[in-house]
Amino acid sequence: MDELKNIIRDIPDFPKKGIIFKDITTLLADAASYQRMVDLLSHRYIGKKIDKVVGVEARGFIIGAALAYKLGAGIVLVRKPGKLPSETFKKSYELEYGTDTLEIHTDAIEKGERVLIADDLLATGGTMAAVVDMVSSMGAELVECCFMAELEFLNGKNKLPADKVFSLLKF
Structure with a gap:
C-alpha cells in the first residue's frame, strides 16, 4: 500500500x-x-452480491463508478442540492460551522437492495453519516462504506456503523 x-x-x-x-x-x-x-477495493466486494454502489459527490463518483463496473452493479449518485433532475430525498447534516444538504433520487434504490457506499476520503465522517442515513431510510441493506483513504486522526469512523467501514489507505 x-x-x-x-x-x-x-x-x-x-x-x-x-x-x-x-x-x-x-x-x-x-x-x-x-x-x-x-x-x-473491488476485490474485497466480489461475491458480496452488491446491487448498487452509491458514489458521493464528487470524487466518490470516480471511485464508485469504477467499483460498480467491476462488480456488475448499478451506480447511484448522491449530489448537492439542485443537481439531480427527478424527485429527490434530501438529508441535511451538521458541519463544523453550519449545515449542508445532500440529495439522492427517490427511485435510485429499492428496498432490500444491497448497497456499497464509496467515497475518496474519510475525514470527519459527517458527510458519510448523512449518506448512510439516506440509504438506510430508503430500505437498503448497507454492505459497507468504502474509502480510498482515511485520515485516522479525525476519527470519522466513529460516526459510522462500526463493522461497516473499510479504508484502503490510512494516514
Missing part, C-alpha cells in the same frame, strides 16, 4: 492555513496506480 500512499501528494495550507490537503489527483492520473486502487 505504501506505493499508493506515496503517490498522493500533500498540499500545505489548502483549502485554508493549517490544513494539509491529501491530493488524490496524482494517484488518479497515474494509470497503473488508479487501476491497482480499483482492483484492490
Whole structure:
C-alpha cells in the first residue's frame, strides 16, 4: 500500500492555513496506480452480491463508478442540492460551522437492495453519516462504506456503523 500512499501528494495550507490537503489527483492520473486502487477495493466486494454502489459527490463518483463496473452493479449518485433532475430525498447534516444538504433520487434504490457506499476520503465522517442515513431510510441493506483513504486522526469512523467501514489507505 505504501506505493499508493506515496503517490498522493500533500498540499500545505489548502483549502485554508493549517490544513494539509491529501491530493488524490496524482494517484488518479497515474494509470497503473488508479487501476491497482480499483482492483484492490473491488476485490474485497466480489461475491458480496452488491446491487448498487452509491458514489458521493464528487470524487466518490470516480471511485464508485469504477467499483460498480467491476462488480456488475448499478451506480447511484448522491449530489448537492439542485443537481439531480427527478424527485429527490434530501438529508441535511451538521458541519463544523453550519449545515449542508445532500440529495439522492427517490427511485435510485429499492428496498432490500444491497448497497456499497464509496467515497475518496474519510475525514470527519459527517458527510458519510448523512449518506448512510439516506440509504438506510430508503430500505437498503448497507454492505459497507468504502474509502480510498482515511485520515485516522479525525476519527470519522466513529460516526459510522462500526463493522461497516473499510479504508484502503490510512494516514
